Amino acid sequence: MKTVLGYYKKYIPFVCIILLVLFGQVMCELLLPTYMSDIIDNGIVAGDMDHIKHVGLIMIGVAFAAVVFSVTGSLFASMTAAKSARNIRKALFTKVTSFSRAEIERFSAASLITRSTNDVQMIQQATVMCLRMMIFAPIMGIGAVFMALKTSVSLSWTVGLALICVCGLMVFSFVAIFPRFKKMQEKLDRVNLIMKERLSGTLVVRAFRTEAFEQERFDKANVDLTKLYIFVNKCLSFLLPTMTLIMSGVGILIIWVGAHLIDAHQLMIGDLLAYLQYAMHVIMSFMFVTMIFVMIPRAAVSAKRVGEVIDTAVSIEDPEHPMQLPDTSDLSAELRGKIEFIDVAFAYPDAEENALEDISFVAEPGKTTAIIGGTGCGKSTLINLIPRFYDAAQGQVLVDGVDVRQLRQTDLRQRIGLVPQKGTLFSGTIESNLLYGDADATEEELELAAEIAQATGFINEKPDGFDTEIAQGGSNVSGGQKQRLCIARALVRKPEILIFDDSFSALDFATDKALRRALRQKATGSTFIIVAQRINTIMDADQIIVLENGRIAGKGTHKELMEQCSIYNEIARSQLSKEELERGRA
Ligand SMILES: Nc1ncnc2c1ncn2[C@@H]1O[C@H](COP(=O)(O)OP(=O)(O)OP(=O)(O)O)[C@@H](O)[C@H]1O
Numbered sequence: 001m002k003t004v005l006g007y008y009k010k011y012i013p014f015v016c017i018i019l020l021v022l023f024g025q026v027m028c029e030l031l032l033p034t035y036m037s038d039i040i041d042n043g044i045v046a047g048d049m050d051h052i053k054h055v056g057l058i059m060i061g062v063a064f065a066a067v068v069f070s071v072t073g074s075l076f077a078s079m080t081a082a083k084s085a086r087n088i089r090k091a092l093f094t095k096v097t098s099f100s101r102a103e104i105e106r107f108s109a110a111s112l113i114t115r116s117t118n119d120v121q122m123i124q125q126a127t128v129m130c131l132r133m134m135i136f137a138p139i140m141g142i143g144a145v146f147m148a149l150k151t152s153v154s155l156s157w158t159v160g161l162a163l164i165c166v167c168g169l170m171v172f173s174f175v176a177i178f179p180r181f182k183k184m185q186e187k188l189d190r191v192n193l194i195m196k197e198r199l200s201g202t203l204v205v206r207a208f209r210t211e212a213f214e215q216e217r218f219d220k221a222n223v224d225l226t227k228l229y230i231f232v233n234k235c236l237s238f239l240l241p242t243m244t245l246i247m248s249g250v251g252i253l254i255i256w257v258g259a260h261l262i263d264a265h266q267l268m269i270g271d272l273l274a275y276l277q278y279a280m281h282v283i284m285s286f287m288f289v290t291m292i293f294v295m296i297p298r299a300a301v302s303a304k305r306v307g308e309v310i311d312t313a314v315s316i317e318d319p320e321h322p323m324q325l326p327d328t329s330d331l332s333a334e335l336r337g338k339i340e341f342i343d344v345a346f347a348y349p350d351a352e353e354n355a356l357e358d359i360s361f362v363a364e365p366g367k368t369t370a371i372i373g374g375t376g377c378g379k380s381t382l383i384n385l386i387p388r389f390y391d392a393a394q395g396q397v398l399v400d401g402v403d404v405r406q407l408r409q410t411d412l413r414q415r416i417g418l419v420p421q422k423g424t425l426f427s428g429t430i431e432s433n434l435l436y437g438d439a440d441a442t443e444e445e446l447e448l449a450a451e452i453a454q455a456t457g458f459i460n461e462k463p464d465g466f467d468t469e470i471a472q473g474g475s476n477v478s479g480g481q482k483q484r485l486c487i488a489r490a491l492v493r494k495p496e497i498l499i500f501d502d503s504f505s506a507l508d509f510a511t512d513k514a515l516r517r518a519l520r521q522k523a524t525g526s527t528f529i530i531v532a533q534r535i536n537t538i539m540d541a542d543q544i545i546v547l548e549n550g551r552i553a554g555k556g557t558h559k560e561l562m563e564q565c566s567i568y569n570e571i572a573r574s575q576l577s578k579e580e581l582e583r584g585r586a
C-alpha cells in the first residue's frame with residue numbers, strides 16, 4: 001500500500017489544483033439555492049421583474065462556473081490516476097523483467113499479468129473516485145449542513161432524522177454486502193483459473209475426453225459466482241429505491257413542517273425550497289462518502305498485490321563492482337568461452353533435496369561437451385547456471401575464467417547463445433525472431449545462421465520466406481521447425497558459448513546429423529554444450545558427462561564411457577544397433 005502511494009507523490013501539485021477547483025465547485029453549488037430563494041422571495045412573490053432578471057443572470061454565471069470547476073476537477077483527477085497508473089505499470093514491468101526465474105515461479109506468470117493489468121486498473125478507478133468524491137463530498141456535506149442551518153434552524157431536526165435513516169441503511173449494506181465483495185473476487189479468480197487451464201489444455205482435454213468433467217467444474221464455479229452476484233445485486237437494487245424513499249420522505253417532511261412554519265409567518269417560501277435542496281445535498285454527500293469506503297478496501301487489496309511485486313527483492317542481481325570481461329579478441333584462445341564448474345551444488349527454492357551436487361568439469365573452447373542422463377536428472381538445471389538464471393548454492397561457475405556472479409548479467413549473456421528446451425518464438429516474422437539474437441545482424445548473417453540450423457529449406461518453401469508471419473508462441477510452425485528457428489536465433493549472435501538444451505529432439509536423424517556437421521564446420525571456435533537424450537547426437541562429442549540424480553556418474557569420451565560407465569553403457573546398448581556399437585568401439 002505504502003509503495004503504491006509513493007507513486008502519487010509526484011502529483012501532489014495536481015491534487016492541490018483538484019482541491020482548489022472542487023472547493024470552487026462546492027461554493028458555487030451551495031450559492032445556487034440561496035439565489036433561488038432570493039428570486040422567489042424578493043422577485044416572484046414581490047413581483048419585481050428586474051430583480052428576477054438580475055439574480056437570474058448571476059445564477060447562470062454561477063452555474064457555468066460550477067460546470068467549469070467540475071470539468072477541470074475531473075480532468076486533473078483522471079490525469080493523476082492515469083499517469084500514476086502508467087508509472088505503477090512501468091515499475092511492475094521493469095521489476096518483473098529483472099526477476100530471476102525463482103521469483104517468476106513464486107508469483108506465477110498468470111498472477112503477474114493480472115497484477116499489472118486488472119489490479120492496476122482497480123487502483124486507477126479508485127483514484128479517480130477518491131480524488132473527485134473524497135474531497136468533494138465532505139466539503140459539500142459540511143457546507144450544506146452549515147447553509148441549511150443558516151436558512152432555517154427550526155427545520156434542522158429533519159436533516160438529522162434523514163441522516164439517522166441513511167446511516168442505518170449504510171450499516172446494513174456494510175454488513176450484508178461488503179464481505180461478499182472479497183468473496184466475489186475470489187470466485188471470479190476461480191472461474192478465470194478454470195478457464196485458463198481449459199484453454200491451455202484444450203488438446204489434452206480433448207485427447208482424454210474429459211470435456212464433461214471440465215464442463216462440470218466450470219459450471220460449479222460459474223454458478224457459485226452467479227449466486228453471489230445475484231445476492232449482492234439484490235441488496236444493491238434494494239439500496240437505491242430505499243435511498244430515494246428516504247430522500248422523498250424527508251422532502252415531504254420538510255415541505256409539511258415548512259408549510260406550517262410559512263403559515264405561522266416564521267419561514268419564507270424561497271427559504272423552504274433552498275433548505276430542501278441543502279438537505280438533499282447533505283444526504284447525497286453522505287452517500288458518496290459511503291461509496292468511497294466501499295471502494296477503498298477493494299483498491300487496497302489490489303495495491304497490496306501490486307506492492308508485493310514491486311517490493312520483492314530480486315535474488316539475482318548484478319554485483320556492485322562488476323568485473324569487466326576482457327574483449328574477446330584480447331583473450332587467449334584457451335580462455336575464450338571456457339566454462340568451468342567447481343564443486344557446484346544447487347537446490348531449487350523450497351526443495352528438500354539438492355538438484356545438483358558435486359558438479360565439477362571444464363568445457364573447453366572449440367570443443368563439444370555433451371550432457372546425457374535420464375529425465376529429471378538435472379541437465380537443464382545445470383545449464384541454467386551458466387547464464388545465471390539461478391545461482392549455485394555452493395561452488396563456482398566460471399566463464400572465461402571469471403565467476404559468473406562477478407559479471408554484469410548483460411555482459412555474461414551477450415557471450416552465450418542458448419537454445420532452451422522449451423523454445424519460444426515471438427509474434428512477428430521469421431526475420432524479426434532471428435534478429436532477437438543480434439539486432440544488427442545483416443541479411444547474409446541471418447541466411448548463414450538459418451543454413452547452419454538446417455532451416456533454409458522450409459523457410460524458402462514458404463511464399464514469404466524470411467518475412468513469413470510467426471504466430472504468438474510460434475504455434476504456426478512445427479515442433480522441429482521451431483527448434484531449428486531457435487537454433488538459428490542463437491547462432492545469429494555468433495556467441496563464444498553455444499548451449500543446446502535437448503534442442504535436436506524434434507529433428508529427424510538426418511537433419512540432426514547435418515546440423516551437427518554444419519555446426520562443426522561453420523561455427524568453429526565456440527564452446528558447445530549439448531544436452532541430449534539420443535546417444536547418436538552426442539557420440540562424437542569431445543567430452544560426455546553422464547548425470548544421474550544431480551551427480552556426475554561418468555565423464556569421458558564415448559569410447560571411455562562405454563568401458564567405464566555402466567549407466568552410459570546401458571543407455572547406449574538400449575539405443576544403438578550392434579554395428580553402431582562396434583563403430584564406437586573402433
Ligand atoms: N523450477 C523448478 N522448481 C523446482 N524444482 C524443479 C524446477 N525445475 C526442475 N525441478 C526439479 O529439478 C530436477 C531436475 O530437473 P531438470 O529440469 O534439470 O531435469 P532434466 O534433466 O533437464 O530433465 P529432462 O530431460 O526431462 O529435461 C527435477 O527433479 C525437477 O523436478
Ligand SMILES: [Mg+2]
Pocket residue numbers: 379380381421501502
Ligand atoms: Mg531438461
